[in-house]
Amino acid sequence: MSNPGAAGAPEMMSPVALFMQADIVVKAVMIGLILASIWTWAIILSHALRIRRINHDDARFEREFWAADDMDRFFDKRAKEDLPSAKVFGAGIAEWRRSTVGKVVDREGARSRLANAMHSTITAEVDRLAERLNILATIGSVAPFVGLFGTVWGIMRSFSDIAGANSTSLAVVAPGIAEALFATAIGLFAAIPAVIAYNRMSYGINRIEARLTRFADAFHGTLSRELEREV
């Protein structure tokens, strides 16, 4: 911030130049915000890919499940897939086998155990999907404040420079304020995609949870009918 001349005005709007002119605190804020932005986009991209894949594969799995004739053979063949539906299905079958291994079968107890097993699998899967979304929420709410902190710090510095320079001309004031505002710009740049992605992904994960719950309920109904026929 040591008196950038008026001749350097056109180059001053380059992000690299703005960063290089900044104070050390503002630099730290900018670096942190850029890392946050990169991290945000990494989460957004990976989760978008994963949610899309899960939606697609779950629909295919459920279609094939309801079309299958023999549930045990389907279980042996498909239950090892890394899919929420497959895991719910595997948990239900495992619980079914454990409950029906004895001679005396407590049907009510078996029903509630089946429901619990599948429900807990659903929650575990949804938790696993949503584990990074809290980072998006944090970045979306905090990044503007961090950028604002950098801006306030930079403006404080530039005002103290103005006091030192004994001149209030715009050429003295403007560069410091521009680079200070750049911190807020980066904060908003990181926060806006994070907030949008958080809302969209919460909605996507809620949809996956609702679909898994519907599948589990339907499967639970099937197993309950089997349980009645068993004895």
Place this chain on the structure above:
Amino acid sequence: MDRAEATGLGLALAGHAVLLAILSLGLATATKKPLLSEPMEVSFVEEVGLKSAVTELNTEAPAPSVAPAAGAPEEAAPMPEPASPDPLPPPPRPVEAPPQPKVQPPPQPRVVLKPALQKPAPQKPATKPAPAKPAPAQAAPPKPAPQPARPAPAAARPKAAATGSGSAQQTRGSRLGRDFLKGVGSDPTPSTSQKPTGAVLSPIALSGIKSAITRQIQPCADRQVNPGPGANEIVVTLNLRLNRDGSLAARPSVVRTGGVGDANSRYEKRVTDLAIAAYTGCSPLRNLPEELYRTANGGWSNINMNYKLP
């Protein structure tokens, strides 16, 4: 970190790098657009000089307008005074010029007289030229026309011959050549100097003088006591008459007062007195530019200054 997250991180890094590159290149070129109009320098002054002036004054004389030398310099053999070649060529001309009127007047009377004599002539048929009477009467008008025309080339020819002989006898190196008067007033002068020859008061110099005076008056102005609320809104414009040494030639006179309203009108007289007191109190003004004391468009010998209570 599984494969999807690694992919996402890589894509995010690449995207940020691309965005940074676009911003660095794009913004740097976007601000280098050519300006619609050239930037001009603007200076704020209270009072402008009456005409524009350069800041640098021309101290040397403007370049002389010299006709090109005709031929190589030669010694003037017969003439006793070749030392001053410039005055020499004019003498032949006055000498040659008189013959022209001498030659011309005789034909003119002849032209006038001939018809005058021939018109009465028909009234005397006894004379010999009577048969030729109509012929001269008709031939006479053509004659006078060539006659005045002829003497003019005749006069011009001796003139040219005279200058030719004069130059041969005197100096060939004269700066006044054959084309001495050729295109007078239409040829561009060889001087390229556009500077004004005298000191002129530019707006910048005027504002500089005013600020110098204000600075020297400041100690006295600071001593004045504000007579009441609103008095500091009154602006008094004083006319200063200064001597060359910076002292006041006369008591400053009030040109006008501004900013006087209902609230502070009773302080107007007091503020004008304070203004005059401030200028008289610090009156010998120093270090004002001597060359701008009196110029073509004013100077600090007679200058208007504004005064306002702090």
